[in-house]
Amino acid sequence: MRRSVAGLAARAGGSAALLALAGCGSNLGAPEPASEQGRTVLDMWRVLFWLSAAVGGTVLVLAAIAIVRGRRGDRDELPAQSHGSALLEGVYIAIPLGIVAGLFVYTLRTDEIVNDEVADPDVVVEVTGYRWGWRFEYPDHGVLVESIAGETPEMVLPVDADVRIELASSDVIHSFYVPSFLTKRDLIPGLRSHLDVRTTRVAELHGHCAEYCGLDHSRMDFTVRIVEADEFDAWADETARESTR
Amino acid sequence: MTTLADPPAPAPDDAPEPARPPRLGDGLADWLTTTDHKKIGLLYMGSALVFFAVGGLLATVMRAELATPELDLVSRETYNQVFTMHGTIMMFLFAVPMATGLANYLVPLHIGAPDMAFPRLNALSYWLFLGGGIVVLSGFLTSKGAADFGWTAFTPLSNATYTETIGADLWIVGLGLTGIASVIGAVNILTTVISMRAPGMTMFRMPVFTWSMVAVSFLMLMAFPVLTAAMVMLFTDRNLGTHFYDVVDGAGMPLLWQHLFWFFGHPEVYIVALPFFGVVGEIIPVFSRKPLFGYVAFVIATMAIAAYSFTTWAHHMFATGEVLFPFFSGLTLIIAVPTGVKFFNWTFTMWGGRLSFETPMLYALGFFVVFLIGGLTGPMLAAISFDVHVHDTYFVVAHMHYVLFGSAVFAMFGAIYFWFPKMTGRRLGEGLGKAQFWCLLLGFNLTFFPQHVLGLEGMPRRYAQYDDRYADLNVLSSVGHLFTLVAAVLFAVNLVRSWRRVAPDAEDPWGGHTLEWATSSPPPPHNFDRIPPIRSRQPAFHLRHPELLEEVDG
Numbered sequence: 001m002r003r004s005v006a007g008l009a010a011r012a013g014g015s016a017a018l019l020a021l022a023g024c025g026s027n028l029g030a031p032e033p034a035s036e037q038g039r040t041v042l043d044m045w046r047v048l049f050w051l052s053a054a055v056g057g058t059v060l061v062l063a064a065i066a067i068v069r070g071r072r073g074d075r076d077e078l079p080a081q082s083h084g085s086a087l088l089e090g091v092y093i094a095i096p097l098g099i100v101a102g103l104f105v106y107t108l109r110t111d112e113i114v115n116d117e118v119a120d121p122d123v124v125v126e127v128t129g130y131r132w133g134w135r136f137e138y139p140d141h142g143v144l145v146e147s148i149a150g151e152t153p154e155m156v157l158p159v160d161a162d163v164r165i166e167l168a169s170s171d172v173i174h175s176f177y178v179p180s181f182l183t184k185r186d187l188i189p190g191l192r193s194h195l196d197v198r199t200t201r202v203a204e205l206h207g208h209c210a211e212y213c214g215l216d217h218s219r220m221d222f223t224v225r226i227v228e229a230d231e232f233d234a235w236a237d238e239t240a241r242e243s244t245r
Numbered sequence: 246m247t248t249l250a251d252p253p254a255p256a257p258d259d260a261p262e263p264a265r266p267p268r269l270g271d272g273l274a275d276w277l278t279t280t281d282h283k284k285i286g287l288l289y290m291g292s293a294l295v296f297f298a299v300g301g302l303l304a305t306v307m308r309a310e311l312a313t314p315e316l317d318l319v320s321r322e323t324y325n326q327v328f329t330m331h332g333t334i335m336m337f338l339f340a341v342p343m344a345t346g347l348a349n350y351l352v353p354l355h356i357g358a359p360d361m362a363f364p365r366l367n368a369l370s371y372w373l374f375l376g377g378g379i380v381v382l383s384g385f386l387t388s389k390g391a392a393d394f395g396w397t398a399f400t401p402l403s404n405a406t407y408t409e410t411i412g413a414d415l416w417i418v419g420l421g422l423t424g425i426a427s428v429i430g431a432v433n434i435l436t437t438v439i440s441m442r443a444p445g446m447t448m449f450r451m452p453v454f455t456w457s458m459v460a461v462s463f464l465m466l467m468a469f470p471v472l473t474a475a476m477v478m479l480f481t482d483r484n485l486g487t488h489f490y491d492v493v494d495g496a497g498m499p500l501l502w503q504h505l506f507w508f509f510g511h512p513e514v515y516i517v518a519l520p521f522f523g524v525v526g527e528i529i530p531v532f533s534r535k536p537l538f539g540y541v542a543f544v545i546a547t548m549a550i551a552a553y554s555f556t557t558w559a560h561h562m563f564a565t566g567e568v569l570f571p572f573f574s575g576l577t578l579i580i581a582v583p584t585g586v587k588f589f590n591w592t593f594t595m596w597g598g599r600l601s602f603e604t605p606m607l608y609a610l611g612f613f614v615v616f617l618i619g620g621l622t623g624p625m626l627a628a629i630s631f632d633v634h635v636h637d638t639y640f641v642v643a644h645m646h647y648v649l650f651g652s653a654v655f656a657m658f659g660a661i662y663f664w665f666p667k668m669t670g671r672r673l674g675e676g677l678g679k680a681q682f683w684c685l686l687l688g689f690n691l692t693f694f695p696q697h698v699l700g701l702e703g704m705p706r707r708y709a710q711y712d713d714r715y716a717d718l719n720v721l722s723s724v725g726h727l728f729t730l731v732a733a734v735l736f737a738v739n740l741v742r743s744w745r746r747v748a749p750d751a752e753d754p755w756g757g758h759t760l761e762w763a764t765s766s767p768p769p770p771h772n773f774d775r776i777p778p779i780r781s782r783q784p785a786f787h788l789r790h791p792e793l794l795e796e797v798d799g
Contacts, residue, residue, distance in 0.1 A: 041630050045631055045701075052625065055621065059617060066592055066597075067595060067610075069596075070596075079598050080597060083537075083538070084539040092589040096585040099581075100581050103578055108574070110630045173402065179634075184637070185564060189499055190492035190495070193565075210636070211399070212395050212707040214402055214407060216321065217707060218705075218708035218710050
């Protein structure tokens with residue numbers, strides 16, 4: 001496929017505007033969460049973004065003032081040769097230390113919320129990653145979904161449900177990543193892990209393999225379709241019948 | 246781009262008639278057998294620039310492929326080799342040797358020594374590095390191509406089952422050689438600094454660049470042997486049937502590789518960055534006409550960063566869910582404090598100074614802005630829940646380029662423009678240099694800033710093709726790369742043009758502060774005909790301004 005240079009340039013201009021918009025949008029570039037945990041992570045991103053903007057802005061303003069003021073005056077005349085100031089240095093060590101201490105506490109608390117385990121999940125999906133596809137098994141529903149060449153496998157989940165996604169790999173390391181859940185988890189051969197997600201809205205979501213796994217890594221996509229509970233039951237019944245046939 | 250290969254060409258060290266331009270054939274044998282730290286430094290830097298050009302062209306292939314969502318320029322096999330070798334070259338064969346080359350050239354001059362402590366070991370280190378680099382690249386000559394498992398070579402993907410190619414073995418062996426070269430170089434630098442300082446050059450009068458190399462040498466001594474050991478185990482897994490990293494019979498453990506690799510890999514980031522923090526710590530004071538603000542704090546911050554860098558490796562592994570989150574998150578966050586100290590050191594050095602904006606200063610300021618952004622996304626990646634969302638996406642690609650391109654490219658160009666007169670007796674053109682700077686600043690930000698958003702949206706890294714919804718920002722990123730290419734060409738032109746004329750004012754064009762500016766440019770083979778009295782941290786400055794010496798302690 002070819003695009004003209006002008007076309008590329010036009011797209012580039014358009015995407016510059018998009019970039020500005022992404023910065024101003026309420027999600028600051030992150031996807032609209034489809035899980036409760038995702039909302040928490042999005043809140044965290046907002047905090048991190050504005051905190052960093054404040055810190056970076058302060059440093060840049062200080063540097064800009066120094067630069068603008070430093071342009072004045074005769075260059076051949078030496079300025080006062082100051083070597084430091086214990087007070088100022090103490091201040092600029094103490095303030096960042098306070099900020100990162102706060103950030104540390106906030107990080108641990110957020111992690112506790114996001115990784116809080118559900119005692120009794122509503123749906124369990126056993127995910128197996130392999131080069132280069134996915135197998136989604138629903139042990140409680142007798143359902144099996146597997147990648148077919150040329151098609152994107154689909155995981156169907158009920159809305160407003162606690163979902164446990166069990167993860168295993170049968171060859172190399174993969175990573176189960178649904179951007180709208182704002183989290184991911186590696187699938188490591190020889191280890192089992194899981195991810196708990198509480199779905200919050202009906203949606204059709206893209207999923208990727210996020211850990212590089214060789215030749216077709218970039219084609220190891222899947223979709224997650226979140227539907228109403230009764231629709232999920234109907235889908236499970238029908239798919240279970242198909243699987244047993 | 247092959248013009249970048251030329252810098253190792255002779256610098257007229259002791260040329261009797263400096264007006265005669267050196268010929269390429271001059272003393273080839275001399276360059277092959279030299280143990281002069283200055284020549285070895287130039288060889289290192291010249292080789293690093295050649296590898297930089299190769300790695301940069303591989304980036305061009307990637308940005309061309311990613312200009313459209315479909316696969317339309319190279320095959321997936323080729324793309325995977327290209328990003329693997331781009332990362333490998335830039336980390337191991339460009340950034341580290343470039344800093345090593347600068348250190349080779351500058352450390353003895355900075356401390357008033359006639360050469361490194363072990364000149365022949367120094368030559369061995371360079372030739373091991375060059376040989377290793379060539380072995381790594383030779384993978385491209387094999388029928389199945391170079392290594393294609395990413396520069397991180399995660400197991401089990403990199404074992405013989407999933408990567409059969411001989412290119413992978415060449416990658417392991419070649420990097421093993423460069424690792425040994427780094428260890429030897431580190432021993433040499435530490436010994437030189439400890440035992441060969443001139444009278445009066447106390448440790449706390451050394452330039453901050455040399456201090457940074459002390460810290461980096463400790464990092465190399467501790468990090469590279471771990472990498473070498475990990476590589477040996479990977480090699481035996483692949484070729485001798487051991488099972489360190491695979492799960493056959495529950496024998497091995499894939500995550501072991503990640504622990505070992507990142508135990509090396511995180512200090513590696515600072516092995517790349519710290520020398521250039523030092524470079525900026527040399528440039529900003531000279532162009533502010535003031536000493537570095539808070540020198541002692543700067544040195545302690547350097548040591549603190551080096552020490553903490555060994556306690557943070559598993560923040561690269563949060564998505565595995567298999568590491569102790571609070572420990573690695575907390576210690577990663579702490580590094581922001583000493584790094585922040587440096588930003589304030591630089592800022593308050595400029596504060597109240599008389600600033601001028603020649604090319605080296607522009608690059609130092611470019612570094613300041615670019616690294617600031619990379620430094621701000623760093624603590625974000627220590628915030629576990631957020632990190633797990635953007636881990637392995639373009640957000641991380643953007644972050645690491647802001648950090649590493651900021652230091653190893655912006656600050657490197659600052660170093661080259663700053664010390665080029667010292668090394669060659671010539672000057673790089675200011676006009677071309679400034680044009681190159683603005684081109685690079687624009688191109689770099691256009692290429693990498695959008696990648697933050699791509700990562701937030703969820704685009705994983707190491708994808709040869711991608712969903713249409715990621716297309717617009719990828720186009721922007723590819724367009725940005727074109728400006729970077731223009732900047733590279735401007736630099737090559739500048740290098741070639743500067744070669745033709747010996748600058749009359751190259752002796753000390755900037756009014757340098759540190760000891761290397763107290764000898765001729767280029768320095769004689771033994772460095773100093775006469776070492777000036779060293780009674781402060783700025784001996785060359787106080788040679789010109791003895792009246793200011795009284796005010797200075799230290």
